[in-house]
Amino acid sequence: MGYLKKHPRLAQFTLLLIAFFLLVAVVTPSETNVLWRLPSLLAPLPGEINAFAEHLMFDWFPVQVYDSELKEYEQSALLREVTRGFSRSVLFLIEFIREILVGGVKTIVAFTGWQFIRENPWAMWPALPWTVVISGAMILGYTLSGRGLALLAGLALAYISIFGQWHPAMETLSFVLVAAPISIFLGLILGVSAYKSRVVAATLKPLLNIAQTMPHFSYLVPVTVFFGVGDHAGAIATIIFATPPMIRLTLLGLQNVPVEVVEAGMMCGSSDRQILLKVLVPTARRDILIGVNQVIMQCLAMAVIASFIGAKGLGFNLLLALNQLRIGQALELGICIVLIAVVLDKLSLAWANKQTDYFADLSFVERNKHSLLFLAVFAICVVLAFLGSVIFKGGINYLYLIPHNKGITTEWFWQAGVDWMIDSWYSSLQGFNRGLIVNVLQPMKNAYLGMPVSATFLLVMGVGYIVGGIRSALIVGGFLLFIALTEWWDRALITMYMASFAVIVSVTIGLIVGSVAAQNSLASKVALLVCDTLQTFPSFIYLIPVIMLFGVTDTSVLIAVIIYATIPATRYTIEGIRSVPPSLREAGMMSGATGLQRWISIDLPLAFPHIMLGVNQTVIFALFMVIIGAMIGTDDLGQYILKALSDKQGIGNGLMLGLCVAFIGLAVDHLIHTWAAERKALLGLT
Amino acid sequence: MTKSLHKLALGVAAAALMAPSAWAEDSAEPIVIPTHNWSSQVVMAYVIGGIFESLGDNVEYVPADTQAVYEAIRIGDVTISHEVWQSTFGASFYNAMAKGGLIDAGTHSAATLEEMGVPQYVIDDNLCPGLPNWEALKDCPEVFATADSEGKGRWLEGPQSWHGDLMPTRLAALGLGDKYVVKFAGGADAIWAELASAKKEGRGIITFNWTPNFTDAEGFVFIEFPPYKDGCRVADGGDGSCGSPKGWLKKAANYKFPKTHPAAYSAFAKMSFSSTDIGQMAALVDIDKMSHQDAATKWLADHEDVWKPFTQ
Numbered sequence: 001m002g003y004l005k006k007h008p009r010l011a012q013f014t015l016l017l018i019a020f021f022l023l024v025a026v027v028t029p030s031e032t033n034v035l036w037r038l039p040s041l042l043a044p045l046p047g048e049i050n051a052f053a054e055h056l057m058f059d060w061f062p063v064q065v066y067d068s069e070l071k072e073y074e075q076s077a078l079l080r081e082v083t084r085g086f087s088r089s090v091l092f093l094i095e096f097i098r099e100i101l102v103g104g105v106k107t108i109v110a111f112t113g114w115q116f117i118r119e120n121p122w123a124m125w126p127a128l129p130w131t132v133v134i135s136g137a138m139i140l141g142y143t144l145s146g147r148g149l150a151l152l153a154g155l156a157l158a159y160i161s162i163f164g165q166w167h168p169a170m171e172t173l174s175f176v177l178v179a180a181p182i183s184i185f186l187g188l189i190l191g192v193s194a195y196k197s198r199v200v201a202a203t204l205k206p207l208l209n210i211a212q213t214m215p216h217f218s219y220l221v222p223v224t225v226f227f228g229v230g231d232h233a234g235a236i237a238t239i240i241f242a243t244p245p246m247i248r249l250t251l252l253g254l255q256n257v258p259v260e261v262v263e264a265g266m267m268c269g270s271s272d273r274q275i276l277l278k279v280l281v282p283t284a285r286r287d288i289l290i291g292v293n294q295v296i297m298q299c300l301a302m303a304v305i306a307s308f309i310g311a312k313g314l315g316f317n318l319l320l321a322l323n324q325l326r327i328g329q330a331l332e333l334g335i336c337i338v339l340i341a342v343v344l345d346k347l348s349l350a351w352a353n354k355q356t357d358y359f360a361d362l363s364f365v366e367r368n369k370h371s372l373l374f375l376a377v378f379a380i381c382v383v384l385a386f387l388g389s390v391i392f393k394g395g396i397n398y399l400y401l402i403p404h405n406k407g408i409t410t411e412w413f414w415q416a417g418v419d420w421m422i423d424s425w426y427s428s429l430q431g432f433n434r435g436l437i438v439n440v441l442q443p444m445k446n447a448y449l450g451m452p453v454s455a456t457f458l459l460v461m462g463v464g465y466i467v468g469g470i471r472s473a474l475i476v477g478g479f480l481l482f483i484a485l486t487e488w489w490d491r492a493l494i495t496m497y498m499a500s501f502a503v504i505v506s507v508t509i510g511l512i513v514g515s516v517a518a519q520n521s522l523a524s525k526v527a528l529l530v531c532d533t534l535q536t537f538p539s540f541i542y543l544i545p546v547i548m549l550f551g552v553t554d555t556s557v558l559i560a561v562i563i564y565a566t567i568p569a570t571r572y573t574i575e576g577i578r579s580v581p582p583s584l585r586e587a588g589m590m591s592g593a594t595g596l597q598r599w600i601s602i603d604l605p606l607a608f609p610h611i612m613l614g615v616n617q618t619v620i621f622a623l624f625m626v627i628i629g630a631m632i633g634t635d636d637l638g639q640y641i642l643k644a645l646s647d648k649q650g651i652g653n654g655l656m657l658g659l660c661v662a663f664i665g666l667a668v669d670h671l672i673h674t675w676a677a678e679r680k681a682l683l684g685l686t
Numbered sequence: 687m688t689k690s691l692h693k694l695a696l697g698v699a700a701a702a703l704m705a706p707s708a709w710a711e712d713s714a715e716p717i718v719i720p721t722h723n724w725s726s727q728v729v730m731a732y733v734i735g736g737i738f739e740s741l742g743d744n745v746e747y748v749p750a751d752t753q754a755v756y757e758a759i760r761i762g763d764v765t766i767s768h769e770v771w772q773s774t775f776g777a778s779f780y781n782a783m784a785k786g787g788l789i790d791a792g793t794h795s796a797a798t799l800e801e802m803g804v805p806q807y808v809i810d811d812n813l814c815p816g817l818p819n820w821e822a823l824k825d826c827p828e829v830f831a832t833a834d835s836e837g838k839g840r841w842l843e844g845p846q847s848w849h850g851d852l853m854p855t856r857l858a859a860l861g862l863g864d865k866y867v868v869k870f871a872g873g874a875d876a877i878w879a880e881l882a883s884a885k886k887e888g889r890g891i892i893t894f895n896w897t898p899n900f901t902d903a904e905g906f907v908f909i910e911f912p913p914y915k916d917g918c919r920v921a922d923g924g925d926g927s928c929g930s931p932k933g934w935l936k937k938a939a940n941y942k943f944p945k946t947h948p949a950a951y952s953a954f955a956k957m958s959f960s961s962t963d964i965g966q967m968a969a970l971v972d973i974d975k976m977s978h979q980d981a982a983t984k985w986l987a988d989h990e991d992v993w994k995p996f997t998q
Contacts, residue, residue: 069713069946114714114744221754228763229720229750308751316721316749323723323875324972325882403977426887434833442834547879552842552871553834631872633845639870643847646753646778 009466016462020455027452035454040487046652053651057083057225083226090178091232098174102167102401103127129385129400130161133170135377137343143370144350152346156339164407165314165336172313173340175231175306176299179238180344183295186239187246188288192276194247195254204247211244213620213665215627216305217641218658221650224309234302234311242298246291253287254280285352292348297536300341304538315538322544328414330541341536422548433550441501441554448497453484456493460667468674475670479663492660494636495626498554499664502561502622507615509562510569515599517570518577531571539564539625543632557629565622572614576607606683612676619668623661637661712743712947718765720750720758724874725900725978726968727769730959732982733967734768737957737993743950753778753847760787762940766954771896772933773800774848779938789944791937791954796961798933799908800896802841802853805885806905813890820860820911820929827865829890839866842880842893846870853894855920859927860911896933898961900972956996963992 005011027035061078095106103126105117117123134157141149160169194201216237223237257280265279281288307315314333321329365372381399388399396403460480464473483492517527543560550556580603588602604611630638637657644654717738719731735745750758752775758764760782770779782788809817814829816822827839834840843853853868871877877893881901884891895906911929918924937954944951966989970981986993 067942069715070942114716117744118714118742220751221757224754224758224763225761228761229754229758230748230763307749309754310748310750312747312749316723319723319749320725320728320978323878324725325875325878422883423886426883430833437833442836544875544879547876548883551832551883552869552876552880553832555833629872630845631876633869633871633876635870639846639872642845642872645751646756646775646781646847648781650754650757 012466013463016459016466019462020459023452023455023458024450027454029450029452033452036452037489038453038481038484040485040489042482042485042656043487045486046656047649048652049655050649050652053222053225084228087227087230087232087236090235091230093178094175094231094235097177098171099125099127101128101133101170101174127401129381130157130166130402131381131384131399132378134158134161135381136374137347139370139374139377141347141350144347144354149346149350153343156343159339160336161402162407163332163336163409164402165317165333166402166407168313168317168333169336169340170313171231172300172303172311172315172337175235175238175311175313176296176303176340176344179235179242179302180295180299182235183239183242183299184246184292187243187291187295188250188281190243191247191250191254191291192280194251195280201251208244208247209666209669210659210662211240213623213662213669214658215624215638215641215661216241216302217627217630217638218644218654218661220305220309221645221654225651229310231311233309234306237309238299238302238306241302242295245294245298249287249291249294250284253284253291256287257283289349289352292352293345296341296345296348297532300337300344300536301538303337304540318538318540322540325544326411326415327418327541327544328411329409330544331414332409332411334538334541337538338533338536342532418545422545426549429549433553433555436555437553441558444501445494445497445554448493449490451493453489456480457484464671467671467678472670472674476667479667479670482663483660486656486660488637488640488657488660491635491637491640492664494634495623495638495661496664498558498561498626498629498634498636499619499622502558502565502626503615503619505558505562506565506618506622507569509566510571510614510618511573511611513566514570514573515577515603518574518603521578524574524578527570527574531567534563534567539628540631543628547632552633554634556632557626557634560629560632561622561625564625565618568614568617568621570614572617573607573611576610576614577603579610580606609676609680609683612672612679616669616672616676619672620665623665627661712741712949714744715946716744716746717943717947717950718746718748718763720755720764720767721747722750722752722755722769725971726898726964728978729967729971729981729985730768730964732979733985733993734766734954734957736982736986737953737997738950741949741953741997743947756782756788756938759938759940760785762787762942765940765943766791767938768954768957770936770938771798771800772935773896773930774844777847777850779936782938787941789939789941791939791943791951792956792958794935794937794960794964795958796898796935796964798896798898798935798961799930800894800933801908801911801930802843802892803895803906803908804890804892805881805901806907807885807888808890809907811888818907818910820909823862823892823909824865826890830866830892832869835867835869838864839892841866841868842877842891843868843870844874844877844894845872848894852919852926855926856911856928859920859925898964898968900968902965903969903973953996957993958996959992963989 023035027033029036031037056077056079058077058080062075063078063081064073065076065081066072067074092107092110095104095110098104099107103124105124107125108123109117112123134154137153137157138150141151141153160166190200190204194204219240220237223233223240227233227236261283262275262279265275270279303311303313303315304318305315307313307319314337318330318333318337321327321333385397385400388397392398457477457480461473461477464476483489486492513527517523539560542563543556546556546559550559584606585598585602588598593601626634626636627638627641630636630642633639637660641654641657641661644650644657647653717735719735721728721731731747735747738745748764750764755764755767756775756778759767770776779788783790804814804817808814808829814822814826816825823839828837830839830841831837832840841853841857843849854863857863857866857868871880871893877895878901880891880893881895885904892909895901895908897906897908899906909929912927914928914931915924916922918926918928920926937957939951939954943954967981967985970976970984971978974981976984
């Protein structure tokens with residue numbers, strides 16, 4: 001009893017658990033029993049959302065639109081014309097960049113019309129030879145940072161070209177080169193306005209929370225209805241996905257700018273605009289750059305999902321390869337996506353870090369030597385491409401463009417590796433698979449489904465109360481209530497079961513791997529690099545081998561989830577432990593602490609708040625991947641989100657289901673944030 | 687304007703089409719063809735694109751989700767869909783048609799079947815004596831059992847979005863409900879991966895599949911259920927104790943397509959590929975490992991006798 005008195009929270013928690021199990025034992029399962037399941041009062045809501053969206057899109061504010069093809073007026077709606085106009089301009093930008101890279105007619109069409117192309121077959125924009133793009137990227141890398149970056153850019157693009165993925169890679173690149181700058185720009189603007197106005201900040205906060213926790217599948221249907229299908233739709237979905245972290249990090253960076261710096265700026269007589277552009281943004285650069293890095297990662301992580309609604313390029317080819325079970329080919333495509341991410345990330349960082357030398361007095365040639373060099377290389381490569389058309393007469397001009405799938409390939413190698421893995425591991429893994437399903441997963445799933453709704457509320461709100469008082473209890477209760485009133489409560493319980501299992505395993509692995517790697521600076525760097533790579537590497541690729549090993553089962557889904565969700569757990573553990581002040585660790589060692597003691601009593605407690613943020617990210621990543629697990633086969637919310645793609649009321653169902661997932665994430669997010677903030681305050685880390 | 691066009695269009699937008707048709711030539715606006723994630727569909731997209739181009743039309747390809755594409759056709763973002771499988775996409779197809787904007791552009795001659803079945807070796811190795819007759823399934827659920835099926839046979843069905851609760855109700859109606867449990871796979875990829883993995887081990891597997899498909903090459907046997915009759919499905923008032931009908935493979939188009947591209951639409955409406963054609967297209971990619979565009983070019987060059995008549 002004395003122990004419980006010392007730890008009042010433990011006592012509260014024990015009481016809570018006792019009450020929880022009492023409820024579980026007492027409440028009888030029956031559809032009419034409100035303590036067992038709440039009535040689905042929100043069931044008509046998806047239909048209403050759907051009707052509202054369709055009304056907005058097709059009936060609200062009707063306008064007459066002239067169809068020049070049919071030579072007649074047509075009824076359309078204002079909003080539809082506005083969104084379609086927006087789509088067209090995004091598409092124009094994508095096509096414009098794409099045609100600079102690989103040639104085409106769309107840009108000319110935008111200024112003349114298809115009839116012009118039909119009458120003038122010569123009117124076609126030529127592609128830049130791949131040699132030009134590679135040398136251009138190398139020169140850019142050299143200008144921005146030096147030899148290392150030039151080498152990296154050159155090697156990465158050469159890999160893409162030699163492996164015959166040039167065309168799809170440039171398609172993906174053109175779409176990222178539009179989506180990423182728009183996301184960064186929007187993020188900066190919204191971040192700055194949130195910094196300046198409390199109202200904006202207060203409005204943005206819940207929207208950001210939802211946008212960052214809502215699975216991307218759930219807004220694919222609304223995006224296609226409002227914006228159509230095609231590269232623009234993919235880009236718009238990507239922007240929705242990639243902007244929130246940019247806003248967050250911009251705001252965070254600006255809030256951390258010391259008041260003294262701003263005051264110094266004011267004393268120099270800076271205008272508001274100068275304060276913002278010359279003082280605030282440069283000082284907050286570190287966080288803003290992390291935002292840029294996140295945007296680029298998110299954009300490429302969306303490359304595959306965006307191809308569900310019409311984005312061309314690597315993502316679509318990857319889905320095709322997977323459907324033919326050509327894992328080797330999918331792997332090569334996945335590597336190309338990672339390479340583009342790495343090159344873009346490094347180039348943008350180098351660009352942002354470049355200091356302007358205001359005092360250099362250079363001649364025209366000196367100032368423009370890199371542009372001049374590029375012009376020279378451009379001329380040489382174009383001549384080479386023409387020569388190529390003579391050398392490779394009639395065949396493929398390897399000096400101009402290497403067509404898709406005509407490069408060398410190592411597909412057989414990877415394929416053999418995957419086949420070997422499946423052949424040699426299959427039988428030994430079956431026992432594990434069966435044991436896990438029969439002894440752990442099925443009982444766990446049944447336990448979740450056997451929880452009366454009243455008991456779930458008691459447990460979650462009780463934890464909320466213990467962690468953050470009555471306010472937290474009400475917040476998490478509110479999130480839960482929304483889900484409980486939809487008709488998908490059982491599905492949500494299954495999602496929670498899978499996510500919680502995956503989070504427990506991921507956090508355990510992440511803590512151990514992260515702690516070990518953090519002991520050494522080289523190991524930390526390597527581990528962080530692996531984290532970066534895995535984060536952009538399309539998770540769809542390992543779904544197929546996992547199914548081959550474990551079948552269409554929850555094991556497969558959970559393994560895929562764990563691979564993905566371990567990334568943030570590891571990353572934040574490393575960062576957290578590395579940021580523990582060395583003096584404290586030394587003090588510990590001087591007092592004779594062993595490595596293990598130091599880890600338990602110094603590293604972990606001090607890194608705890610940061611690690612908890614990692615756990616928070618792990619929960620979000622796990623939820624996302626559980627939803628993608630629907631592609632393997634689940635019976636949770638994800639399967640219904642996937643089904644919404646073909647539903648009559650797909651917009652409403654998709655959004656509502658997405659909100660259910662987001663609310664699970666937000667409830668956990670709230671609990672963890674509150675707890676971590678309190679710990680931080682206790683440790684004096686503010 | 688051709689007769690067949692009139693016939694097809696009448697049911698859809700009669701009033702609009704009765705106006706005198708003054709467009710002799712197809713519009714130069716591109717015809718947007720969707721590509722999905724399986725070989726025959728992508729090759730056929732490029733084949734049809736090639737046929738349209740031979741008529742002087744501009745063509746554009748756009749990757750699209752197999753279910754969401756019907757909404758896109760309805761709104762006009764995509765012009766056609768050339769592989770509408772009855773059992774998997776019928777629901778989305780009719781939903782979009784009911785909302786208006788999507789028209790039925792005829793049926794391919796390919797006879798399709800979408801049904802539960804087993805790989806050939808399950809029959810050859812006599813894993814479940816009596817197959818493909820469905821009654822044999824009563825005696826060997828354990829052959830199809832998996833770790834998560836609790837001792838019952840696992841009935842691997844496509845995702846919920848394909849046929850909803852069709853399979854659970856069929857199992858119950860046939861009295862197999864206590865011997866088999868339905869597992870919804872996430873998509874075609876998951877089914878192919880399961881088939882490949884089962885084959886490596888020579889293990890029994892019963893799964894939803896269709897023909898023509900690339901699995902035909904290795905041998906796949908469909909279960910013979912009590913034959914389909916009108917009204918035997920639960921949705922139509924029956925008890926659900928019947929197999930799938932011999933299915934159709936339809937074509938869909940946006941309602942404006944006949945008006946903006948009369949020549950292309952006429953060709954598209956006539957277009958009818960057989961199971962052999964579809965098999966050839968898929969084989970060029972799946973077996974000869976050609977790229978989808980190359981496969982389409984080769985197929986068009988080799989089979990002018992098949993597709994030229996569509997354009998006349």
